[in-house]
Amino acid sequence: MDDPLANAAARDNVLARVRHALRRTGPDPNRAAAAVAYVARHVHGPRSAMPADLAARFVERAQDMSSTLECVAHRRAIPAAVRRYVDALRIEGADRAGVCWPEFADLDWAGAGLQIECRPTSGGDRLGITGAWCAIAETGTVVVLSGADTPTGTTLLPDTHIAVVPATRLVSGMEEMFALLRAERGRLPRAINMISGPSRTGDIEQTIVLGAHGPFRVHILLLD
Amino acid sequence: MHVASMHFVRRAHDKLGDAGLQKNLGTFKTRFVGARARAITELDDFEGTREAAREIRQRALDNLDTYLEMFEKNATANGATVLWAETPADVNRLVLAIAAKHSVRKIIKSKSMVSEESALDHAIEAAGLSVVETDLGEYILQINDYEAPSHIVGPALHKSKEEVSDLFAKRHGTARKTDIGELCMEARQVLRQHYLSADMGVSGGNFFVAETGSVVLVTNEGNATLTTTLPRVHVAISGIEKIVPTMEDVATLMRLLARSATGQSISNYVDILTGVRGAGEFHGAGHMYFILVDAGRTGVLDSDLRAALRCIRCGACMNHCPVYQNIGGHAYGWVYPGPIGSVLTPMYVGLENALPLPHASTLCNQCGVVCPVKIPLPDLLRTLREKQVERGLRPWSERAGFRLWSWVAQRPALYALGTKIAARALRWMGGADGYIRKLPLAEGWTSGRDMRAPPGKTFRELYAQSKRN
Numbered sequence: 257m258d259d260p261l262a263n264a265a266a267r268d269n270v271l272a273r274v275r276h277a278l279r280r281t282g283p284d285p286n287r288a289a290a291a292v293a294y295v296a297r298h299v300h301g302p303r304s305a306m307p308a309d310l311a312a313r314f315v316e317r318a319q320d321m322s323s324t325l326e327c328v329a330h331r332r333a334i335p336a337a338v339r340r341y342v343d344a345l346r347i348e349g350a351d352r353a354g355v356c357w358p359e360f361a362d363l364d365w366a367g368a369g370l371q372i373e374c375r376p377t378s379g380g381d382r383l384g385i386t387g388a389w390c391a392i393a394e395t396g397t398v399v400v401l402s403g404a405d406t407p408t409g410t411t412l413l414p415d416t417h418i419a420v421v422p423a424t425r426l427v428s429g430m431e432e433m434f435a436l437l438r439a440e441r442g443r444l445p446r447a448i449n450m451i452s453g454p455s456r457t458g459d460i461e462q463t464i465v466l467g468a469h470g471p472f473r474v475h476i477l478l479l480d
Numbered sequence: 481m482h483v484a485s486m487h488f489v490r491r492a493h494d495k496l497g498d499a500g501l502q503k504n505l506g507t508f509k510t511r512f513v514g515a516r517a518r519a520i521t522e523l524d525d526f527e528g529t530r531e532a533a534r535e536i537r538q539r540a541l542d543n544l545d546t547y548l549e550m551f552e553k554n555a556t557a558n559g560a561t562v563l564w565a566e567t568p569a570d571v572n573r574l575v576l577a578i579a580a581k582h583s584v585r586k587i588i589k590s591k592s593m594v595s596e597e598s599a600l601d602h603a604i605e606a607a608g609l610s611v612v613e614t615d616l617g618e619y620i621l622q623i624n625d626y627e628a629p630s631h632i633v634g635p636a637l638h639k640s641k642e643e644v645s646d647l648f649a650k651r652h653g654t655a656r657k658t659d660i661g662e663l664c665m666e667a668r669q670v671l672r673q674h675y676l677s678a679d680m681g682v683s684g685g686n687f688f689v690a691e692t693g694s695v696v697l698v699t700n701e702g703n704a705t706l707t708t709t710l711p712r713v714h715v716a717i718s719g720i721e722k723i724v725p726t727m728e729d730v731a732t733l734m735r736l737l738a739r740s741a742t743g744q745s746i747s748n749y750v751d752i753l754t755g756v757r758g759a760g761e762f763h764g765a766g767h768m769y770f771i772l773v774d775a776g777r778t779g780v781l782d783s784d785l786r787a788a789l790r791c792i793r794c795g796a797c798m799n800h801c802p803v804y805q806n807i808g809g810h811a812y813g814w815v816y817p818g819p820i821g822s823v824l825t826p827m828y829v830g831l832e833n834a835l836p837l838p839h840a841s842t843l844c845n846q847c848g849v850v851c852p853v854k855i856p857l858p859d860l861l862r863t864l865r866e867k868q869v870e871r872g873l874r875p876w877s878e879r880a881g882f883r884l885w886s887w888v889a890q891r892p893a894l895y896a897l898g899t900k901i902a903a904r905a906l907r908w909m910g911g912a913d914g915y916i917r918k919l920p921l922a923e924g925w926t927s928g929r930d931m932r933a934p935p936g937k938t939f940r941e942l943y944a945q946s947k948r949n
Contacts, residue, residue: 260573260574260580260581261561261563261574261577261578261581263563263564263574266563266564266565266570267552270565270566270720270772270774270778271545271548271549271563273778273781273782274544274545274548274720274781275545276778276782277778277781277782277786278542278543278544278545279782280545283546283549287543288543288545288546291539291543291547291550291725292546292550292729293548294539294725295690295691295725295726295809296570298726298727298728299726299728300728300731300732301528301529301532301533301536301662301728301729301731301732301735302523302524302525302528302529302532302732303523303524304522304523304524309761317745320745320746321745321746321748326870330637345844346885347834349583349828358825366898371719372876376762377499378676379672379676382674386810387592395744395745395746396512397750399925400755402758402761402763402764403758403760403761404628404758404759404760404761404762405760407763408688408705408709408763408764409577409694409710409762409763412702412705412709413707413852415523422597429731430727430730430731430734431728431731434727434728435729441609441774442560442882444692444694444752444754444755444756444810445754446753446754446755446756446761446764447708447709447751447752447753447754447764448751448752448753448759449705449749449750449751450746450748450749450750450752451748451750452747452749452750454748454750455701455702455749456700456701457616457639457664457700457701458634458700458742459615459616459617459620459635459636459701460616460620460636460639460641460644460660460663461504461507461635461637461640461641461660462507462511462512462637462663463660465660465661466555467668468616468664468667468668468700468701468703469614469664469668469672469675469701469702469703469706470701470702470706470749
């Protein structure tokens with residue numbers, strides 16, 4: 257039997273119709289070269305001016321997107337900051353338990369009265385503690401990249417996502433994030449997830465409800 | 481999806497008389513419009529960004545062959561499989577073939593309007609597999625026996641919370657909730673189980689990035705992120721026109737997409753997905769497929785309506801359309817409602833199957849003014865009207881009427897006599913108060929409003945008179 261996914265004929269037909277529509281008989285080397293050259297230039301569109309203090313802009317826009325924030329002075333202070341945050345939520349049940357990315361496995365979670373395990377989650381965990389690859393000041397966005405030590409689900413499945421964002425990793429816009437990716441990584445990860453506040457829906461009568469599928473809360477610890 | 485666009489006029493009348501729908505449309509009319517107006521002021525150069533977005537999309541279309549091949553090459557190099565669908569039926573066939581290859585039993589979907597074109601969910605169920613829509617609006621419609629979406633961003637905006645309450649109580653077998661927050665939590669719990677147990681995720685694609693072979697997915701609910709993170713197979717389906725050359729182009733377009741759609745500065749979740757799960761990665765699909773869909777796109781590319789393919793599906797044109805605001809999306813009778821739908825539907829399903837749609841507009845150009853990629857929607861609607869005339873698709877009475885008018889208009893003396901009689905007749909019909917309440921051959925106009933009677937003399941007579949004075 258033919259492979260149901262054999263698709264070369266459809267591909268050729270579609271491309272032939274595209275070329276016919278563009279009045280080309282085949283690949284046009286000059287035009288194609290110009291189109292390829294455009295890609296290599298990585299042209300920016302018009303940009304809004306960003307303040308010199310990117311952190312202030314980031315905090316303001318993250319709050320606009322319903323994230324909450326706290327600044328922490330050093331890594332060791334993270335568990336206590338998380339504890340303060342979950343206590344302030346006053347939610348019944350086991351909100352002191354959850355999972356974290358390996359980069360935070362060494363922190364003294366138990367000392368802060370938290371039960372944080374270093375493992376990926378398959379759902380059912382209350383807290384998900386992650387780092388951030390970078391963060392975008394223009395929109396208050398936390399950027400995470402998928403990888404063996406950065407399981408995506410930790411940002412998504414727990415009720416509360418706590419993201420540790422080093423202030424040194426703040427960039428002004430999405431363009432600077434892409435430039436950083438090209439500089440620091442040879443190839444793209446499977447997923448670049450840009451997170452701007454908690455999961456929300458407005459699908460019933462345009463009324464905004466947080467926690468549609470993903471976290472109800474996104475709390476950002478901005479690490480100096 | 482079944483095409484019901486020929487019933488536009490009757491359905492529009494029904495929708496105007498539907499008190500429930502009119503109430504639901506009440507809040508809709510102002511909320512998105514106001515939010516967008518505020519959000520665009522956040523950009524230092526909104527109009528410049530809009531022009532840049534127009535150029536980006538037009539460049540992609542004018543070089544579509546180059547960028548499609550670039551996309552295919554890069555996506556393949558990153559471990560994805562790129563498939564091409566010539567027709568809506570091909571989309572369904574390919575999805576089912578992928579499902580069979582990977583022994584898939586349950587499919588979850590994040591919103592894909594292209595899959596609505598092919599009624600993919602019906603094809604999946606007909607093949608004995610299960611499918612669950614995860615966008616809350618789409619889910620509500622799915623459990624209401626696949627009711628048609630009425631808006632491309634908020635597919636169930638035509639429904640009231642009471643309707644959703646009844647539906648959830650019936651389908652979930654739970655106590656009836658009346659609070660919108662509680663309804664959303666109930667849906668969250670039901671859908672969470674589906675996310676965790678699905679074998680394959682099907683998403684749309686807001687953009688396909690040529691330089692990297694990536695798909696960009698934009699949601700507020702995070703449902704596309706879950707759909708593409710948890711199952712072991714991911715299929716991204718979108719039209720061939722959704723290609724953009726670079727990541728920087730995505731950045732520019734993202735400054736406009738959410739602002740134009742809902743008035744947000746950015747959507748809560750923007751995902752850029754490239755290839756398959758890496759070594760040691762816990763989450764992410766191990767198999768990734770792209771389905772690039774033609775299904776009429778090349779026909780539009782090859783027409784004087786090419787600009788319509790610049791569309792980034794923000795929904796601003798329908799949010800701002802006085803016709804859409806008053807009748808909602810169902811009357812348009814296919815997948816895409818509002819002004820962009822009135823352009824795309826005839827091109828995708830056939831001019832003769834959607835005759836009323838190019839006329840479902842006052843050409844007020846609200847849509848053209850707000851379109852983030854500057855699609856000249858009124859011009860395109862007018863072009864479609866012309867095509868209807870060229871192809872002899874207008875009713876005989878209209879054609880005969882215009883022929884008669886054209887014959888008379890070419891004979892100045894006859895024209896002067898005709899207008900002289902008509903002006904006096906209209907004056908006479910206006911009676912003492914000067915208003916015409918019923919006009920033969922134009923009852924549709926006078927049934928909703930009175931027409932001011934002309935003064936009884938033609939312009940030419942008045943002009944000649946003023947010259948004499």
